[in-house]
Amino acid sequence: MIISDKILTKIIQPRPLQSHKGDFGRVLTIGGNINYGGAIIMATAASVSSGAGLVTCATNKENLTALHARVPEAMFVNYFDKIALSDSIASADVIILGPGLGDDIRAQEIVQVCLTNLRSRHTCIIDGSAITIISQNTHLKELATTSAAQIIYTPHQMEWQRLSHILIPEQTTSTSQKIQAFLNATVILKKYHTEIFHKNRLISTLEIGGPYMATGGMGDTLAGILGGFIAQFNKNHNLNEIIDAAVYFHTYVAQELAKENYVVLPTKLISQIPAVMKKFE
Ligand SMILES: NC(=O)C1=CN([C@@H]2O[C@H](COP(=O)(O)OP(=O)(O)OC[C@H]3O[C@@H](n4cnc5c(N)ncnc54)[C@H](OP(=O)(O)O)[C@@H]3O)[C@@H](O)[C@H]2O)[C@@H](O)CC1
Ligand SMILES: Nc1ncnc2c1ncn2[C@@H]1O[C@H](COP(=O)(O)OP(=O)(O)O)[C@@H](O)[C@H]1O
Numbered sequence: 001m002i003i004s005d006k007i008l009t010k011i012i013q014p015r016p017l018q019s020h021k022g023d024f025g026r027v028l029t030i031g032g033n034i035n036y037g038g039a040i041i042m043a044t045a046a047s048v049s050s051g052a053g054l055v056t057c058a059t060n061k062e063n064l065t066a067l068h069a070r071v072p073e074a075m076f077v078n079y080f081d082k083i084a085l086s087d088s089i090a091s092a093d094v095i096i097l098g099p100g101l102g103d104d105i106r107a108q109e110i111v112q113v114c115l116t117n118l119r120s121r122h123t124c125i126i127d128g129s130a131i132t133i134i135s136q137n138t139h140l141k142e143l144a145t146t147s148a149a150q151i152i153y154t155p156h157q158m159e160w161q162r163l164s165h166i167l168i169p170e171q172t173t174s175t176s177q178k179i180q181a182f183l184n185a186t187v188i189l190k191k192y193h194t195e196i197f198h199k200n201r202l203i204s205t206l207e208i209g210g211p212y213m214a215t216g217g218m219g220d221t222l223a224g225i226l227g228g229f230i231a232q233f234n235k236n237h238n239l240n241e242i243i244d245a246a247v248y249f250h251t252y253v254a255q256e257l258a259k260e261n262y263v264v265l266p267t268k269l270i271s272q273i274p275a276v277m278k279k280f281e
C-alpha cells in the first residue's frame with residue numbers, strides 16, 4: 001500500500017480537553033556516546049516536539065548540559081547506571097534504543113539491560129548502533145526476536161544488510177519480508193522510497209521524499225517522531241497505521257521545507273513539527 005496524507009488526518013486528532021501529560025505517553029530515548037551526542041539529542045527533541053507527554057533521555061553524562069540547553073523539556077538519566085536505566089525502562093511506554101549509542105562493550109551492555117527489561121506493554125524502536133550491536137551478537141538477537149514487546153527496527157540499507165545478511169543489491173521486497181518475519185518485528189527499511197514491513201505481512205511504501213534528506217541526524221529524527229506518535233496515539237489507533245503516519249509525516253515535513261531549502265536540516269525539521277501537525281488535526 002502506498003501511504004498518502006490521508007493517514008495524517010486519521011491519526012492526528014484534536015486532544016481531549018480533560019487530559020494531562022500522562023495521557024500522551026512516556027518515551028525513553030537511550031543512546032548518545034561522547035562522539036554521537038547529537039544523535040540522541042535530535043531523537044529526544046523530535047519525541048518532545050511530536051507530542052510525547054513525558055520524555056526521558058538516558059545518555060552519557062557528558063551530554064547533559066547540551067541536552068538541557070537544547071531540550072529542557074526532557075529529563076536525564078546516566079545510561080551507565082543500570083538501576084536507574086532499568087527503572088526508567090519500567091516506567092516508559094515507548095523506548096528508542098540506539099541513536100548514537102556506539103558499539104563498544106559498554107554500549108552492548110546497555111542494549112542487554114534494555115532488552116532484558118522489556119515487557120509486553122512496551123514498544124521498542126531499535127535504531128542506529130543498537131541494530132549493529134544486535135546484528136553481531138546471537139544472544140541479543142535471540143532476546144529481541146523472542147521479546148514480548150513490540151519491536152520496530154529502523155535500519156538504513158547497510159544496517160539492514162548487517163541484521164538480515166541480505167546484501168544491499170539483493171534487498172528486494174520478498175527477500176526482506178522473509179527475514180522480517182523471522183525477526184518477529186516491524187522493519188522500516190529507510191531509503192529513497194522507504195518500505196515498511198509490518199508484523200501481519202502488510203507492506204507500506206513511501207513515495208515522497210528525496211536527497212534533500214541525506215543529512216546525518218535525519219534517521220535519528222525519524223526515530224524520535226515514531227516514539228512521539230506511538231506514545232500518544234496508541235490508545236485510539238492500531239500500531240501499523242501510527243507507524244505509517246509517523247514515517248509519512250517525517251518525510252512530508254522535509255518535503256515542505258525542501259521547497260525553500262536545498263538541504264533540510266534535521267533540527268529545522270524538528271522545529272516545524274508542532275505547526276505541521278496542527279495542519280492535520
Ligand atoms: N550527529 C550525530 O551524533 C550523528 C550520529 N549518528 C549515529 O552514528 C551511529 C552510526 O551510524 P551511521 O549510519 O553513521 O554509520 P554506519 O552504521 O556505519 O553506516 C554507514 C555505513 O553504511 C554505508 N551505507 C550503505 N548504504 C547506506 C545508506 N542507505 N544509508 C547510510 N549508510 C549507508 C555507508 O557507506 P558510505 O557512506 O561510506 O558510502 C557507511 O559505510 C548511529 O548510532 C547513528 O545514530 C548518525 O546518525 C549521524 C549523526
Ligand atoms: N535520497 C533520499 N531520498 C529519500 N529519503 C532519504 C534519502 N537519503 C536519506 N533519506 C532519509 O533520511 C533518513 C536517513 O536515516 P539514517 O541513515 O539512519 O540517518 P542518521 O543515522 O544519520 O540519522 C531516512 O529516513 C531516509 O529514508
Ligand SMILES: [Mg+2]
Nearest residue numbers: 128156219220
Ligand atoms: Mg541512523
